[in-house]
Every structure is written in C-alpha cells, then in structure tokens.
Amino acid sequence: MADLTINLAGIKAPNPFWLASAPPTNTGYQVQRAFEAGWGGAVWKTLGEPIINTSSRFAAVHFNGQRVAGFNNIELITDRPLEVNLKEIYETKKRFPNHAVVASLMVEPKREKWHEIVKRVEDVGVDGLELNFGCPHGMAERGMGAASGQQPDLVEKQTMWAKEAAKTPVIVKLTPNITDITVTARHAVMGGADAISMINTINSLAGVDIHSWNTIPHVGGKGAHGGYCGPAVKPIALNMVAECARHPEIGVPISGIGGISTWQDAVEFMLMGASGVQICTAAMHHGFRIVEEMIDGLNNYLDEKGIESVMELVGKSVQRYSNWGDLDLNYKVVARINTDTCINCNKCHIACEDTSHQCIDMLTGASGNYLEVREEDCVGCNLCSIVCPVDGAIEMVEIASDLNPMSWNDRQRTLARLNAGQTEMEVV
Amino acid sequence: MEQRIPLRSLAPELLARNFAEAEPGLTPKAAVEESNRCLYCYDAPCIKACPTGINIPSFIKRIATSNLKGAATAIMDANPVGASCSRVCPTEILCEGACVLNDASEPIMIGKLQRYATDWAIQNGRPLFKAGTPNGRKVAIVGGGPAGLSAARELARDGFAVTIYEAKPLAGGLDTHGIVSFRLPQSVSLWEVEQVEKLGVTIRTGVKVGTDVPVSDLMDNFDAVVLAAGMGYVPPLGIEGEFLDGVYDAIQLVEGTKSDELPILALSGARVAVIGAGNTAIDAATCSVRLGAENVKIVYRRTKDEMTAYDFEYEFAKQEGVEFSWLTAPSRIIGDENGKVMHLECVRMQLTEPGADGRRTPVPIEGSEFLMPVDAIVTAIGQKRRTGLIEMFGLAHNRGVVQIDTATHVTSNPKVYAAGDIVFGAGQGEAMVVSAAEQGKRCAHAIREHFASAADDESGPEQVAI
Numbered sequence: 001m002a003d004l005t006i007n008l009a010g011i012k013a014p015n016p017f018w019l020a021s022a023p024p025t026n027t028g029y030q031v032q033r034a035f036e037a038g039w040g041g042a043v044w045k046t047l048g049e050p051i052i053n054t055s056s057r058f059a060a061v062h063f064n065g066q067r068v069a070g071f072n073n074i075e076l077i078t079d080r081p082l083e084v085n086l087k088e089i090y091e092t093k094k095r096f097p098n099h100a101v102v103a104s105l106m107v108e109p110k111r112e113k114w115h116e117i118v119k120r121v122e123d124v125g126v127d128g129l130e131l132n133f134g135c136p137h138g139m140a141e142r143g144m145g146a147a148s149g150q151q152p153d154l155v156e157k158q159t160m161w162a163k164e165a166a167k168t169p170v171i172v173k174l175t176p177n178i179t180d181i182t183v184t185a186r187h188a189v190m191g192g193a194d195a196i197s198m199i200n201t202i203n204s205l206a207g208v209d210i211h212s213w214n215t216i217p218h219v220g221g222k223g224a225h226g227g228y229c230g231p232a233v234k235p236i237a238l239n240m241v242a243e244c245a246r247h248p249e250i251g252v253p254i255s256g257i258g259g260i261s262t263w264q265d266a267v268e269f270m271l272m273g274a275s276g277v278q279i280c281t282a283a284m285h286h287g288f289r290i291v292e293e294m295i296d297g298l299n300n301y302l303d304e305k306g307i308e309s310v311m312e313l314v315g316k317s318v319q320r321y322s323n324w325g326d327l328d329l330n331y332k333v334v335a336r337i338n339t340d341t342c343i344n345c346n347k348c349h350i351a352c353e354d355t356s357h358q359c360i361d362m363l364t365g366a367s368g369n370y371l372e373v374r375e376e377d378c379v380g381c382n383l384c385s386i387v388c389p390v391d392g393a394i395e396m397v398e399i400a401s402d403l404n405p406m407s408w409n410d411r412q413r414t415l416a417r418l419n420a421g422q423t424e425m426e427v428v
Numbered sequence: 429m430e431q432r433i434p435l436r437s438l439a440p441e442l443l444a445r446n447f448a449e450a451e452p453g454l455t456p457k458a459a460v461e462e463s464n465r466c467l468y469c470y471d472a473p474c475i476k477a478c479p480t481g482i483n484i485p486s487f488i489k490r491i492a493t494s495n496l497k498g499a500a501t502a503i504m505d506a507n508p509v510g511a512s513c514s515r516v517c518p519t520e521i522l523c524e525g526a527c528v529l530n531d532a533s534e535p536i537m538i539g540k541l542q543r544y545a546t547d548w549a550i551q552n553g554r555p556l557f558k559a560g561t562p563n564g565r566k567v568a569i570v571g572g573g574p575a576g577l578s579a580a581r582e583l584a585r586d587g588f589a590v591t592i593y594e595a596k597p598l599a600g601g602l603d604t605h606g607i608v609s610f611r612l613p614q615s616v617s618l619w620e621v622e623q624v625e626k627l628g629v630t631i632r633t634g635v636k637v638g639t640d641v642p643v644s645d646l647m648d649n650f651d652a653v654v655l656a657a658g659m660g661y662v663p664p665l666g667i668e669g670e671f672l673d674g675v676y677d678a679i680q681l682v683e684g685t686k687s688d689e690l691p692i693l694a695l696s697g698a699r700v701a702v703i704g705a706g707n708t709a710i711d712a713a714t715c716s717v718r719l720g721a722e723n724v725k726i727v728y729r730r731t732k733d734e735m736t737a738y739d740f741e742y743e744f745a746k747q748e749g750v751e752f753s754w755l756t757a758p759s760r761i762i763g764d765e766n767g768k769v770m771h772l773e774c775v776r777m778q779l780t781e782p783g784a785d786g787r788r789t790p791v792p793i794e795g796s797e798f799l800m801p802v803d804a805i806v807t808a809i810g811q812k813r814r815t816g817l818i819e820m821f822g823l824a825h826n827r828g829v830v831q832i833d834t835a836t837h838v839t840s841n842p843k844v845y846a847a848g849d850i851v852f853g854a855g856q857g858e859a860m861v862v863s864a865a866e867q868g869k870r871c872a873h874a875i876r877e878h879f880a881s882a883a884d885d886e887s888g889p890e891q892v893a894i
Contacts, residue, residue, distance in 0.1 A: 066464070262493045263493060263495070264493060264494065286468050287470055289470075289486075290468075290489075292486065293486060293489045293490055293493060293495070293498070296490065296495060296498040296501075297490065297493050297494075297495035297498055300495055300497045300498050301495075304497075389457070390457060391456055391457060
C-alpha cells in the first residue's frame with residue numbers, strides 16, 4: 001500500500017483526489033458524504049453574493065453512445081447564504097480534521113471585500129483558499145470570475161489583497177479562456193499566490209436542438225454560453241498544467257483540474273506537474289463512490305511500479321514537455337502492421353490513402369488480402385495506429401537514423417553560425 | 429442381434445481437445461468494450477442478485493480503467509471461489525438476469541468479465557490477500573469444497589488457525605472433481621485452493637473425518653468446527669439390474685474425466701442413457717458425448733418444465749447433440765450373458781396433479797414398457813446424504829440435511845457450523861457453488877462475531893464456554 005497523502009503548498013490531504021468547487025461541494029452534507037466515500041479534499045462551492053440561479057443549468061455532450069464525454073453548465077456560485085456555508089464548513093472540518101477543506105472565494109474586486117471574506121472563512125477553520133478567477137458566465141458581467149481572471153493585473157492585485165489577510169495557503173484558480181495561461185499564472189505568483197489551480201471551465205455552447213432550434217440548455221427559449229468540462233477538456237487542461245509547470249517564472253504547486261475521470265488521468269496530471277487533482281464531472285456522472293476505483297487503481301499502479309509515495313510522481317514528465325523547436329527533426333518512426341492480429345477493416349488504408357501519405361497498400365497473397373506499409377514513404381504520423389480498432393495490430397517502430405539528432409533550433413543556430421562565418425570570410 | 433464393435437477410449441489428443449475449456453475468454457478489446465458499456469448503477473441489482481454480493485459495477489469499472497488487480501481483488505474478496513463461479517454460475521438467473529440493460533439493450537456479460545479479471549489474477553500469480561494477525565483460535569473445517577474453502581479463507585484473514593480435512597487427494601470439492609473440465613478446468617479450482625493455502629491454511633487431503641480422524645479429535649482440539657462435507661455419490665435407482673457392468677454413477681463418471689488417477693471410461697461409439705435431468709445429468713451426458721459416445725439420451729420421468737437443470741445447461745446439451753426422452757422412467761436394466769448392460773427397459777409416464785413440491789406427479793402408463801438398446805447407463809438422480817457423518821457429530825438433521833440457524837449457520841451444537849450441500853435440501857439452502865461460497869463466508873463471520881463478543885465479555889480464550 002503506497003502512501004497516497006499529498007501536500008499541496010502546505011495543504012495536506014489523505015489522497016490527491018479532491019472535489020472541485022462545483023455542485024458536488026455545495027453543502028456540508030455533500031462534502032461529508034464525499035469524505036466518507038474516500039475523497040481526500042474538497043474545494044467548497046464558491047462563496048459569494050448575491051444568490052442567483054437559472055433553470056435549467058446543465059447540458060452534456062454524448063459521444064457515440066457513451067454518455068457525458070463533455071459537460072456544460074450555466075450554474076453560478078453557491079445558492080446558500082454565507083452564514084450557512086460557514087457553519088457547515090466548520091462542522092465538516094471538525095468531523096474530518098485530516099481532510100482538506102478549501103474555500104473557493106469570489107468577491108467584487110475591492111480590497112476590503114477580499115480582506116473581509118478571507119477573515120471570515122479562515123475563522124471557521126479552512127485549510128486553504130481558492131480564488132475563483134475563472135467562472136465564465138454570470139459573475140463576469142459583474143466584474144468577477146473570468147472578467148478579472150482574464151486581466152493579469154487584476155489577478156495580481158486581487159491575489160495580493162487576499163494574501164494580505166490570509167493565514168492559510170492561497171490557490172489562484174485560472175480561467176482557460178485566455179490566449180496564454182502562463183501570463184495570468186505568472187501574475188498570480190507575483191501577487192503572492194502559494195499555488196495555482198487550473199483549468200476552470202471553457203466557454204461553450206453544448207448544442208442546438210435541431211427540431212425546436214433552441215440552444216442546449218435553454219432558459220425559457222434563450223441560451224448563453226456556459227462553461228465546458230468533463231473528459232473532453234482533459235487535453236486542454238493537461239497542456240495548460242504542463243505549460244505552467246515548466247515555466248521558470250511560475251514555480252508554485254499546481255492543483256490539476258479538467259476532465260479527470262480515472263486514476264490514470266490523475267497520474268497524467270501529476271506527472272505533468274500537478275501536486276493533486278480536482279474532480280467534478282466524474283462525481284456528477286457516477287456519484288462519490290467513483291473515488292474508490294480511483295484510489296484502488298492509483299494504489300495498485302504505485303505498488304506495481306514500486307513507488308512508495310504518490311508525491312514522487314509530481315512533475316516527472318515535465319522535463320519531457322518542450323517546445324516544438326527543440327524536437328529532433330531526424331527522429332523517425334514508421335508504422336508496421338501485424339497481419340496476424342489485423343482484422344482487415346482497412347480503416348488504416350483509407351485513412352492513409354485519403355488523408356495522409358498514401359503508404360499503406362492493400363495486397364492479395366496466398367492466404368487472402370493483407371495490408372502492408374511502404375516504410376520508405378511512411379512519415380510516422382500515427383494516424384493508422386489511431387484509427388486501428390485492435391490493440392497491437394499496428395505498431396509504430398523506431399527507425400535508426402544515420403543522422404545526428406537535430407532540432408529546428410539547432411538548425412537555425414547552425415545556419416546562423418555558418419552565415420556569420422561566411423560574412424567574416426567575405427570580410428576577409 | 430446387431431453386432432456391436434467393442435467400446436474403447438478416444439485417442440488422448442482427441443480427449444484433451446474434447447475436455448479443454450469450451451468457451452473462450454474475452455479478448456482485451458472485448459473486455460474494454462464490454463466493461464465500458466456497464467452503467468455503474470448505484471444500488472445495483474446485479475450486486476443484490478449475486479449470492480456473495482460481489483461489487484460488480486466496481487470490478488467492471490476497474491477493468492475499464494486497466495486495474496485488473498483491483499478488479500480481481502473486488503471479486504475474490506466477496507467470493508473466494510470467484511474464478512470458478514465466473515464459469516459455472518447460472519448468471520442468466522443471477523447477476524446478468526438482474527442487469528438493468530436486459531430490456532434496454534443486452535445485459536452486461538458479467539460472468540465473462542469476472543472470468544477476464546480472475547484469469548488475469550491466475551496468470552499474474554501474486555496473492556491478493558494476506559492472513560490476519562493470529563488470534564490464537566483454531567478452527568477445523570470438514571470438507572475442502574467451495575463452502576469449506578470460503579470459510580477457511582475468511583477465517584484465515586481474521587487470524588484463525590485453520591485446518592481443512594479433505595477426504596479426496598485434492599481439495600476444491602465439486603469445482604475440482606465434479607464439474608466437467610470443458611466448463612471448468614481443474615486448474616482454476618486448484619488456483620483457488622492455492623490462494624487459501626497461501627494464507628497459512630493447512631489442508632489435510634486424503635483424510636476422512638470419522639474414519640481416519642475421529643470426530644472427537646476435532647471437537648476436542650479446535651475452538652470451532654465447520655462442517656462442509658457436501659454430499660456423496662448417486663444413490664441407487666432401486667431397480668433390477670443396476671449393478672450390471674456398464675452402469676455408472678454420473679459423479680464418478682465426471683470425476684474420472686478430471687482425474688489422472690482414474691481410468692477414462694471407454695465410451696467411444698457407445699449408446700448411453702443418462703437417468704435424471706439435473707445439472708449433473710447434463711454434465712454426465714455432455715461428458716459422454718465428449719468421450720466419444722455415438723448417441724446420448726437423457727431419460728427423465730417428467731418433462732422439460734419440471735427438470736432442475738438450468739436453461740443454459742439444457743441448451744448446451746442440445747447443442748452437443750444430447751437427446752431428451754421426456755416422460756420416460758427406467759423400470760429395469762437388462763444385461764447380456766456376461767453381465768454387461770444391453771437394454772434399459774423403460775415405461776412411458778404421464779403427469780397428474782401437482783405433488784407436495786408443486787411439481788406434477790408422473791405416473792406410469794400401463795403396458796407402455798419398451799426396451800432401449802444401450803451400451804452404458806449413467807445414473808444421475810441426486811446425491812447421497814452424509815447422514816453417518818452428521819450423526820457422528822450428533823447434529824440435528826432432517827433426513828441428512830443438517831439443520832442450521834440460517835443467519836449464523838450454527839447447528840444444534842453451538843460449536844459446529846455447517847455450510848454448502850450438507851445443509852442443502854428439504855427446503856433449505858441452495859445448490860449453487862456461489863451459494864456454498866456465501867454460506868462458508870457466513871460461517872466464518874459468525875465464528876468471528878462469536879469470539880469477538882466472547883472477548884468483549886472479558887473472558888480469555890481458555891475460559892470461553894462454547
């Protein structure tokens with residue numbers, strides 16, 4: 001049994017699986033049920049005022065018979081008074097002193113408002129604060145949420161205000177609805193953030209009903225963009241976590257959020273630099289008990305790898321995440337088709353023929369039709385192995401290169417050096 | 429008279445092929461697709477339909493997330509013979525029958541997914557459970573079948589020192605000896621036995637309690653006894669000629685195909701009549717087919733509606749080419765001059781009013797006797813009770829069915845618990861392997877509770893009055 005405890009900027013939890021600030025963490029009843037089920041921490045549904053909500057609120061994107069590939073919401077922050085939430089936070093923390101309880105906060109961008117809310121939540125014993133600069137709808141119209149999260153100076157200033165009053169670690173939750181998340185992340189750090197969390201939801205419209213022509217969801221026949229999350233956003237979130245993790249001027253712990261629905265997803269986020277993860281959609285789809293499968297899977301994975309503590313995973317793949325200009329242009333892989341396991345659906349052939357480099361031949365031999373890659377024409381794009389429905393039928397194999405590794409940046413530097421030499425020679 | 433070619437055994441390689449597991453396991457791709465189809469229901473009906481209460485949605489989610497160790501652990505935790513059960517459970521009336529997708533699309537292939545996960549554990553080889561800290565108590569278990577193994581596994585995890593007394597050379601009971609290899613290879617059952625042994629359980633094979641070891645030894649030297657000795661072979665038909673050469677006991681016949689020590693019956697080309705229509709009769713019939721029999725008939729005095737074999741067993745037998753002679757009762761077995769079976773005399777039956785068990789009673793049609801030419805007859809009309817052993821323990825019983833408290837499985841002797849086929853019958857218990865496993869667990873948990881409450885009374889182990 002590996003050690004699953006984590007420490008995120010000083011906030012300790014029995015395991016890396018926290019519930020994100022969202023509908024599952026709306027009440028003490030829910031958070032306590034979650035802790036009973038095994039969740040290691042919870043970021044309370046964002047406290048703030050006023051209480052306004054819409055009906056309906058959620059929509060999901062189903063993909064080829066699998067439900068909830070993506071999830072969209074237009075719900076707002078807490079729908080209960082601050083006093084009630086504070087009382088329940090206090091009770092929850094008292095019952096579960098070793099679990100992480102983090103208060104998500106959102107107030108008007110005013111110094112005294114931040115001071116006041118920070119003091120009030122810390123008084124009831126939270127382990128940390130998460131500043132919600134990400135909510136993409138409803139609050140932004142009032143200068144809060146994403147409206148402040150999209151302005152680096154506002155992120156910095158408000159983080160500073162929260163930090164002035166805070167005694168517990170401050171996590172700044174970032175919006176992905178921005179060109180370069182490392183900019184706002186850096187400003188959060190400049191404001192004194194102890195950690196950053198990402199991503200909040202992505203602006204989205206889940207769909208349009210092709211019969212009624214209403215948006216999905218709609219509120220009395222009208223729709224507005226919501227926030228997108230769930231498995232579909234994972235690659236976007238993972239990139240943002242990784243970009244922040246490898247940025248030399250950020251350097252604070254990261255709480256990874258975005259489409260995490262299995263223990264494997266959590267491992268990926270941690271390898272890419274997250275010290276823990278926050279989850280919402282998977283819990284909304286399956287209930288709190290889903291964490292049992294995550295804990296069991298993570299534990300068995302760590303045992304299998306001989307890793308004693310989950311924290312040893314944090315950041316292990318960050319150094320492998322780089323810029324395109326640093327990739328070795330002389331590295332080569334080609335596809336190889338295993339005709340024994342191939343089931344002859346020919347999807348690889350048509351994908352390559354129509355949309356890639358026309359290098360998979362359909363041939364006929366003594367025992368019938370088979371597929372073969374012309375390796376000299378294969379560019380190693382992976383497409384065939386992606387569309388292949390059978391595990392192991394298409395393998396991407398490394399081809400030894402006669403050439404030394406050379407990246408685009410190496411190439412440009414070499415050219416620059418050569419050109420410089422030529423100039424000198426000309427001068428001479 | 430027709431000249432029959434002497435019967436012989438099939439070639440070893442043909443036998444090996446015929447007795448290899450018939451149903452292939454899921455491929456990794458199929459397992460991923462099927463596991464992702466599971467809805468992960470809350471308060472899932474499949475869990476409630478499983479006698480051992482395996483957390484089925486959980487183990488399936490673990491398969492879907494490449495956590496096969498976790499999946500196997502979830503299965504084996506609830507059911508110590510979960511690998512065997514994945515193959516022999518009547519899933520269509522248990523978990524799969526309860527699946528909410530039955531009407532919406534197709535039920536999840538729970539049995540096959542369970543097999544996929546447990547096969548992984550068998551191949552992986554590493555133990556899934558650990559023995560508990562020794563608590564100083566000793567428990568004797570009579571019988572190393574599903575009920576006994578299950579009790580032993582749970583007791584060992586709770587720190588009891590457990591000794592299983594097994595009359596046969598190998599433990600595993602019916603899973604090892606009595607279920608046809610092409611449905612349940614012996615290696616699967618022996619793996620389950622090994623899992624129990626690895627927890628420090630002593631299995632004394634070839635030791636028959638009451639014969640090789642006196643009952644008093646167990647009663648005197650152990651803190652508790654679990655009686656899980658199952659049932660015996662097939663009882664006599666009570667008709668003329670049943671001791672002729674060529675009349676076989678169905679259980680022994682199946683056992684012979686699973687053991688290296690017993691000779692495999694020479695049935696190649698034979699005409700075989702199997703008497704009875706329970707699951708053992710089906711097993712004997714399909715075994716006969718795979719031993720090379722030319723024609724196999726199941727002879728049953730009632731109809732398809734009254735037979736006790738599961739539907740999937742019946743379907744399987746039909747696919748194997750087994751014929752069914754309904755409303756046909758054997759009345760006499762006729763042998764040739766060498767005492768070898770030649771004919772089964774049968775009488776046609778008709779059903780009348782329902783009897784005490786609710787099934788309609790068959791009565792002979794006068795003058796309908798006829799002769800069925802056969803080379804072998806297999807009897808499968810039930811199993812003998814272990815009345816002698818039960819009486820040696822001095823336990824209350826109802827015609828060989830040990831009477832128990834259904835919650836704790838404690839018998840009329842508060843030190844003796846009973847589970848499995850020995851408590852099945854006379855309206856009590858279930859005949860399934862999975863039920864035996866659950867009963868074994870319940871015995872173990874009742875024993876744990878008993879000593880836990882004894883400890884709460886601040887009596888040391890020596891002072892506990894049992």
